[in-house]
Amino acid sequence: MAIVKQYDKRSGITYAYEATYHWDKEKKQSRCTRKLIGRVDDKTGDILPTDGRCRKDKTAKTKKTSKRGPVPVTSTRHMYYGATYLLERFADDLGLTSDLKACFPDTYKKLLSIAFYLILEDNNPLYRFEKWHLTHKHPYDEDITSPRSSDLFSAIKDDQVNKFFRLQGRRRVEDEYWAYDSTSISSYSETLSQVQYGKNKEDDKLPQINLLLVFGEKSGLPFYYRKLAGNIPDSKTEKHLLEDLDILDLHKTKFVMDRGFYSEDNINGLYKEHIKFLAGIKLSLKFVRKHLDEIYDDVRMFVNYDEGINTYGYTVTADWDYTQERPYKGDVIRDKRRIYIHYYYSIDKGADDEQAFDQRIAGLCKELVEGNYVDSHKKAYDQFFEVKTTPKRGRQVYYKEAAIKEARRYLGYFALISNEKMDAFTALHLYRMKDVVEKAFGNLKERLNMRRLLVSSEKGLDGKIFVEFIALILISHLDHKMKETDLYKNYTLQQLLDKLDVIECFEDANHSLRIGEILNKQVEIYETLGVEVPTSS
Numbered sequence: 001m002a003i004v005k006q007y008d009k010r011s012g013i014t015y016a017y018e019a020t021y022h023w024d025k026e027k028k029q030s031r032c033t034r035k036l037i038g039r040v041d042d043k044t045g046d047i048l049p050t051d052g053r054c055r056k057d058k059t060a061k062t063k064k065t066s067k068r069g070p071v072p073v074t075s076t077r078h079m080y081y082g083a084t085y086l087l088e089r090f091a092d093d094l095g096l097t098s099d100l101k102a103c104f105p106d107t108y109k110k111l112l113s114i115a116f117y118l119i120l121e122d123n124n125p126l127y128r129f130e131k132w133h134l135t136h137k138h139p140y141d142e143d144i145t146s147p148r149s150s151d152l153f154s155a156i157k158d159d160q161v162n163k164f165f166r167l168q169g170r171r172r173v174e175d176e177y178w179a180y181d182s183t184s185i186s187s188y189s190e191t192l193s194q195v196q197y198g199k200n201k202e203d204d205k206l207p208q209i210n211l212l213l214v215f216g217e218k219s220g221l222p223f224y225y226r227k228l229a230g231n232i233p234d235s236k237t238e239k240h241l242l243e244d245l246d247i248l249d250l251h252k253t254k255f256v257m258d259r260g261f262y263s264e265d266n267i268n269g270l271y272k273e274h275i276k277f278l279a280g281i282k283l284s285l286k287f288v289r290k291h292l293d294e295i296y297d298d299v300r301m302f303v304n305y306d307e308g309i310n311t312y313g314y315t316v317t318a319d320w321d322y323t324q325e326r327p328y329k330g331d332v333i334r335d336k337r338r339i340y341i342h343y344y345y346s347i348d349k350g351a352d353d354e355q356a357f358d359q360r361i362a363g364l365c366k367e368l369v370e371g372n373y374v375d376s377h378k379k380a381y382d383q384f385f386e387v388k389t390t391p392k393r394g395r396q397v398y399y400k401e402a403a404i405k406e407a408r409r410y411l412g413y414f415a416l417i418s419n420e421k422m423d424a425f426t427a428l429h430l431y432r433m434k435d436v437v438e439k440a441f442g443n444l445k446e447r448l449n450m451r452r453l454l455v456s457s458e459k460g461l462d463g464k465i466f467v468e469f470i471a472l473i474l475i476s477h478l479d480h481k482m483k484e485t486d487l488y489k490n491y492t493l494q495q496l497l498d499k500l501d502v503i504e505c506f507e508d509a510n511h512s513l514r515i516g517e518i519l520n521k522q523v524e525i526y527e528t529l530g531v532e533v534p535t536s537s
Contacts, residue, residue: 003047005040014040016047079137081515081534082503082522087116088139089531090477094221096470099167103160110152113140115471120497137505153463161466166248168223168473177217177278179256179434182228182237184208211465212237214245217256217433220480224248225469227462237261239269254420255279256434264323271322271337271419278418278430281341283410291316291341292413299413300345306425312345313424320419342416342424350412357411361404368397383407478529485528496525503534512536 004019017034024031038047091097091112100108116138117129124132127146144152186206210228215221226244228237245253255270259280270277281288298304299314306313320339325332364380367373368387381387384407386398416427475493482488487496504516514536526533 003037004034014042015050016040076509077507078504079507080135080501080503081137081505082500082518083120083497084116084136084138085503085534086478086497086500086526086529086531087119087474088112090474094473094477095167095171096473099164100470102167103164104156107152107155109139109141110144111467111470113138114144114149114152114467115474118468118471119475120501122494137507150460153461153467154457154459156459156463156466158462161462162248165224169248172216172219172221172223176219177254177256177276177430177433178214179217180212180214180241180261181258181434182210182212182260184210209461212241214241215433215476217430220483221476222469222472225465227465233260239266242269242273242275256430258434267320267417268323271320272324276418276420278416278420278427280431281415281417283413283415287318288341288415288417289410291318292343292410292415295343296409299343304424309425309428310347311428313428314343315424315427316341316343338419340418340421340427342418342427343413344415344424344428345413347412349414353411354408357408361399365397365399369395371395481529487525487528491525500525505534 004017005014006017007014015036016038018037020033020035022031022033036050038049040046041048088097097108097112100111104111113133114126114129116136117124117126117132120136121128121132126149129149130143130145133143186208210232212226212228213222214224216223224245226237226241242253254276255278257277257279259282262279262281267277267279283289283292292299295314295316300312304312304314318339318341320337322335322337323332360380361384364377364384367377368381368385373381384400384403386400387395388398389395416431418427422430478496479493482491482493482496491499500522503518503522506514506516508514515534518533523533
């Protein structure tokens with residue numbers, strides 16, 4: 001037995017029926033018998049007894065109505081407020097609240113509350129929001145059930161998200177480098193079109209989507225992301241990224257890129273658009289190896305040593321063979337462009353690389369001697385060993401010493417390229433800023449519970465990623481502040497939030513908001529972060 005509601009177009013009334021299902025043996029199908037039990041009140045959703053002609057059931061008891069007037073609120077609530085207060089202040093300072101309000105005027109408080117929950121309830125699913133809501137004061141100040149959060153995610157539109165990108169992008173410093181990188185996020189879903197098998201960066205065996213993030217060097221904040229199909233490699237993303245940023249009116253760009261984004265087409269595209277870049281690059285590329293061989297003996301000189309990072313650095317000016325296809329003219333422009341190659345030798349990396357290389361050579365040799373061949377190692381066998389088999393001596397394995405020496409020659413070295421003049425260590429400092437993106441990916445997957453996607457619709461996925469992005473902005477800002485003020489010497493990010501989260505507030509119908517006791521250590525945290533200490537209204 002079930003309650004079925006049906007809307008009557010003629011009267012504009014929604015009726016409620018009691019439906020009873022039974023099996024019809026003759027027709028061999030399920031049948032339904034309905035009995036009218038009332039009409040549905042448009043405002044309250046209550047079922048009111050009726051005979052179907054808008055007349056109340058004569059046998060129904062008359063319901064007493066109370067007199068109109070203010071209903072006194074007698075409940076008093078004690079809630080945790082210290083950490084949500086901090087996040088509210090950050091959201092205001094970053095323009096996050098005002099930008100969200102401009103893009104989502106009806107739901108921005110819900111978005112902020114879910115973002116706060118994701119940050120403070122480490123790795124907890126959204127269906128536990130109700131429990132958190134009962135103990136914490138937050139912007140929306142009401143419960144958001146799991147079905148309602150799904151509806152909220154699905155209602156987020158692309159034009160709203162793009163408007164938000166535009167507003168946040170304008171708040172970033174224009175004359176700075178932007179680091180961008182991608183990560184893979186695995187999914188159990190078989191219905192999402194962009195969930196594909198690709199190069200999983202965590203060696204997960206599940207299909208995935210790829211997520212591209214763009215961060216500001218000085219602000220340490222993300223302000224743009226793109227969701228990509230899981231089978232798209234990094235080197236194919238740059239062209240569309242530039243087009244997207246152009247549409248968003250974010251033109252004055254300088255990029256810091258991992259070597260996975262390197263390709264000749266990408267570098268030519270950056271030169272064509274007159275965009276400054278700094279990129280990691282493989283030492284195995286011919287033009288990189290050629291210039292390193294020319295200055296190999298000069299790199300590891302004392303004048304090129306930075307004792308702070310135990311690394312040598314050396315910069316070479318070279319020519320880039322620039323090409324540009326012009327389909328509208330049917331020709332190809334070929335020219336030279338200036339490029340700077342920054343070479344580095346890390347003493348620590350060199351020691352680790354040599355140890356790992358020697359262990360690998362020893363392992364390969366053992367496989368050959370014992371006859372335990374691994375198909376994926378065949379190229380290495382051919383490169384570093386010679387195997388001879390004779391009836392008298394059996395299998396003999398010999399090292400190719402020249403090949404091993406050649407490989408060991410470059411251990412501990414790495415390189416960057418740029419088209420903006422700078423010294424080697426400035427370039428390295430900017431490039432390592434990219435670590436903030438790696439930290440962000442860790443926060444997304446671990447802290448914000450994005451390691452596995454469990455959504456079943458495209459719109460739901462898009463909306464969930466956007467709310468996770470809002471949370472990521474706030475976490476990144478807190479991380480940046482803690483690094484600037486050396487708070488990491490005394491607290492982890494979680495410890496700091498826990499330290500503030502226990503501060504209570506008290507709500508009462510007859511009094512303004514009151515703040516509970518705040519310890520000196522908590523006051524010190526707020527002041528160090530540049531946030532005004534919360535006080536009673």
